[in-house]
Structure formats: structure tokens, C-alpha cells
Amino acid sequence: MAFTSMYINKEIEELTPYKYLDSLDSVRFRDIDSALINGGQLHAYADFLLAMLMGEGIVVPNNQLIDSLAFIDVASKLILAATKINKTHYLNLHARLFGSKNPYEVAARNFGKIGTDVKNHDDRFVLSGWPLIDMDYPRRTKWAEHLALNQGIPLVPSLVRPDEIPFVEKLNVVLAYFSTPEGQRNIKAARSNKQVRIDEIYQVASLGDREIEELLSDLNTKDAEILIDAISILNKLKNNVKDIDIRSNIVNALILPDSRTPNPFYFEKSKHPVESHKAVLSIVDSIYNYATGFGVEADLISHTTKATAEDIETPSF
DSSP, X not given: OOGGGGSOOHHHHXXXXXXXXXXXXXXXXXXXXXXXXXXXXXHHHHHHHHHHHTTOOEEEEHHHHHHOHHXXXXXXXXXXXXXXXXOGGGOOEEEEESSOSOHHHHHHHHHHOBOOSSOXXXXXXOOSSOHHHXXXXXXXXXXXXXXXXXXOOOOOTTTOOGGGHHHHHHHHHHHHHHTSHHHHHXXXXXXXXXXXXXXXXXXXXXXXXXXXXXXHTTSOHHHXXXXXXXXXXXXXXXXXXXXXXXXXXXXXXXXXXXXXXXXXXXXXXXXXXXXXHHHHHHHHHHHHHTHHHHHTTSEEEOOSOOOOTGGGOOOOO
């Protein structure tokens, strides 16, 4: 297949949405040794290449840029192929980064976030895609130091283990591409997942009477009461829960720690406390599940079924 045949002409490309692929999530690609035979990874490759074939842009946020080995693997191959025939202007790879538009700075910050004694959610970045280095703080810190100098990670034994080399090479290719003028044109500033979660919770909690009436139009009386309760409870939560972007803080606030029953502070006026409790958590989960899609301003594709080992088992003839 010629490289240019993977892309639809520019006019059509501009009419198609960007895609944020849930299958590229780093947790699905955590075992380097089995990366190329894991069913979940074949699923990620299929999602990725199908979107590209349809002329749709692939968008990755901060975490996937460095921690999704599925993205790093496929993107690096496309970058090298395009570079070889001087066709990098056809690449439809996009990054939505928060904090900086410099890919090396973003990578250095995430590799460098090894946590503190407090271990709160802001000071440690869990490297799901790099399990060998996640807790290896000396090497991890050295990686961050090299990246902070706007350079790739050196492939020396003291820094990179043999089984990490292929993916470190690919990471270096991806970061180098997004540092070129063409790569920089495909980077835009984005909101962090944390900020998106906060913004969306505040937005839902602040719905006005008109918006609520529209939401209630197709609901029966009980369901309408539950939804009104849920929005009211969410409004209380945003005013009383610290770090509302952390789901466990919301879960713990809604129940009494001793009896595990609904907290009367939030449910005292509720006609259906159990159902309203579930409704609030459903709203929060929906916001959390789609936070990255909101942040990168792309369609979140997460409805496809992940492949299993049975799906890719070689048939016998």
C-alpha cells in the first residue's frame, strides 16, 4: 500500500472529526513482552489504522503521548515511513497537551512525577505502559532529566534495559516528530483531565430551570424527581467536597462512614435517596469516562469490543 493511499484528500479530511481512541489507553498495553500478540493491542491497532484510513485525525493527550505503547508503536512506524518518502505533511497525528506545547517538556514532567511522601493524586504519574521503570526512581529521574534538555532518552545500559530499547526508540521518534514545525502545527493546548472533570461537574450542577425542564420532558414523575435530586446533590457536592475531581472523595461524601447509609446532609430532602444516590454516581462516572474526550475536543471512541485471545488464535486446517 502506498503511504498516500492511507489518507483522504484535504477537503474531506477537514470535514471529518478527530478521534480519541479509548483502546489506546496505556493500561491496555502494559506488558512489553507480549505487546505484539496481545488481543487488546491488535484491537488498538485496528482502531488506529481504520480511523487513519477513513481520513480521521488521531488525537492523544499528555498521558498517551508517552505512556501508550500502542500509540507510540503505530505512530512511530507511520512517522518513519512518511519521513522516508518525504510525506510527513500527510500525517494526521495530533496532540492536545496541557501545561506546555513542548512534547519533551510534557514527557519530562510526567516521567519526573515520582510522587512524594504525601502521595496525593497530583504528585505521582503512574507509568502503566512502562512497568519496569515506574518504581525505578533513579532511572526514571534520569529519563526526565534528559527529556528536559529537549532530547531523546539515550540508549545506554545504565538507563535503558534491553527489553525496553524498541519502545524507547519509538518514543524518541514520536517526540522528535512533534518537535518539528509540522508536528508543532498538530499540537494544541488542552485542559487536563482534572480540570475537565471539575468544569463539567460545575456545569451540570449549575443547570438552570430551562435546561432541567428539557431534560425532564421525556421522563416520568419519579425519574424526574430523581434527576432533580441528583442535580441538587451535585450542586451541594461542588460546594463542600475538596478535590471534587477525585471520584472517591465524592463516593465517601455521599455516605456515612460508620453505617454506610446515605449522608442526610445530601439526601435529607430526597424522596428517593437510594435511586438519587445511584443517579449522582452515574452522572459523575459519565463525566469521568468522557473527560479526556472533552479535554482534547475529539470524539471518544470506546464502544467497540476488545479482542480476546480466542479471537486471535491461529485456526487449524
